[in-house]
């Protein structure tokens with residue numbers, strides 16, 4: 011038996027601003043992880059990753075990141091992904107003030 | 110200071126226009142990211158965790174006031190109003206937008222600056238002693254040689270696709286403030302028996318995953334042989350270097366794998382071939398460059414105002430005790446402006462602060478500024494009678510922290526607050542340690558102590574050579590900080606010893622505090638520095654302070 015698939019979100023950086031973005035179920039890129047599509051199936055994840063990677067003039071560095079379901083939508087699992095939802099800890103810059 | 114000639118000017122302008130076209134083609138989709146990435150990296154543009162980051166070269170850490178003002182303008186116009194000075198004497202902007210970068214590069218070109226070769230597998234910005242041209246212990250100003258190396262290495266056709274990046278540091282003083290032993294090539298000026306200046310050439314130093322102390326490959330290299338010899342070293346490594354494995358590609362591994370003697374033999378052979386090709390043009394050029402680094406016109410005047418301010422103002426006295434260094438000229442001092450206010454981000458200066466420093470350099474500092482690898486700003490030539498005024502202006506700009514060389518003068522890389530490669534944060538760790546020791550009011554009693562923090566094994570924060578080094582790691586999905594002790598980045602470079610298991614994010618400040626208190630316990634007197642005490646007593650008492658207390662608590 012293969013290991014159980016950990017739910018994922020698809021994330022990248024926006025080409026123009028470099029800002030962190032996530033893919034939504036309706037094929038948009040959102041700056042708020044809570045709007046992202048939480049992918050719970052490995053085969054679906056592969057297809058969605060291909061879709062996302064094809065949009066190479068909108069985003070850069072597409073990858074799958076572990077996530078979990080939260081009350082308001084997907085939430086990050088790893089601390090690196092958590093920082094990506096907020097911005098730096100030394101200034102009120104980035105998503106913590108912009109989103 | 111070096112002034113661009115027509116060639117430099119045309120070259121930099123052309124590169125800006127090329128990059129403008131490349132950015133436009135990336136945005137309209139005619140270039141893919143795979144095609145664009147090497148092009149943007151050649152121009153210092155990285156994609157980091159939250160945004161793009163532009164790394165601008167500050168050659169050998171030297172700036173004039175109009176350059177500093179332009180850096181301030183760029184910070185305000187295209188970024189979030191500040192810049193980050195790095196351990197390689199560069200400045201980084203953390204929030205530029207892709208479309209704006211060509212304009213930023215053009216604004217840099219207006220003041221003879223650029224971001225070329227601040228990334229990629231090329232010869233990077235040559236770093237130098239930040240007290241160059243001012244230090245009392247200096248043999249010669251190393252910056253003309255650094256400028257010669259910059260011109261030689263910029264766009265050098267043989268060295269654009271090296272096995273890995275290549276870093277050169279140069280110092281003109283026997284006391285090494287440029288960490289030359291941690292560079293691919295370190296150049297330390299020495300005199301031979303006849304009293305002539307030349308270089309001790311050090312090769313294969315580096316920090317990162319496999320820290321190595323550089324080895325002397327040539328004890329004395331006449332100044333005139335510098336370029337052909339350095340070219341010989343780079344070209345031998347260019348052929349031998351491991352392109353198959355990026356962790357083994359740096360010259361330190363090449364030297365380690367082939368042995369110093371073999372490398373020495375190959376370099377001397379190559380040098381013998383190359384030397385005749387350098388027919389003296391390089392030396393003519395060096396002479397012209399040297400003329401541009403002439404000493405300023407120093408003035409002789411009374412220092413009574415300085416002595417009076419010291420007597421009258423304890424805060425000024427404290428600042429002048431820690432932030433001044435001895436200048437070679439009577440009546441002058443070297444001022445280190447601390448960019449390490451307690452609780453602030455090490456190395457970050459706002460646009461306003463940059464302008465204040467530029468004004469001070471212009472009014473009182475013979476128009477010179479330096480960036481140190483310790484992420485501070487230097488006014489290298491200030492007459493002592495002007496120091497009270499300089500101090501007042503710095504105070505008004507929140508730049509008068511009296512902590513240079515002390516615990517809170519921490520080097521910290523950007524870590525996981527910005528850097529895409531990071532495994533943990535480093536900035537908030539530095540902020541918390543500095544704040545804690547400020548509360549304890551202990552740092553002046555503790556004396557010289559260098560804390561250096563890196564957010565991953567790449568060691569941009571030089572943690573291996575910190576008296577206390579801190580390395581942030583990801584241990585099973587949590588930030589964990591490994592401590593090393595006894596590192597030393599001077600001419601006697603030593604890589605620090607690991608203490609043992611790491612500490613959690615909320616434990617690391619307490620751990621550092623226990624180390625410092627243990628030092629205060631064991632030192633024979635206030636004269637014995639942390640590093641001296643560590644060398645005398647070894648790691649034992651510090652390990653005990655770090656780990657035994659915890660066990661007792663567990664047992665209780």
Ligand code: SF4
Nearest residue numbers: 522528531564565569
């Ligand atoms: S040490 Fe690591 S985390 Fe810090 S700046 Fe260098 S690469 Fe980034």
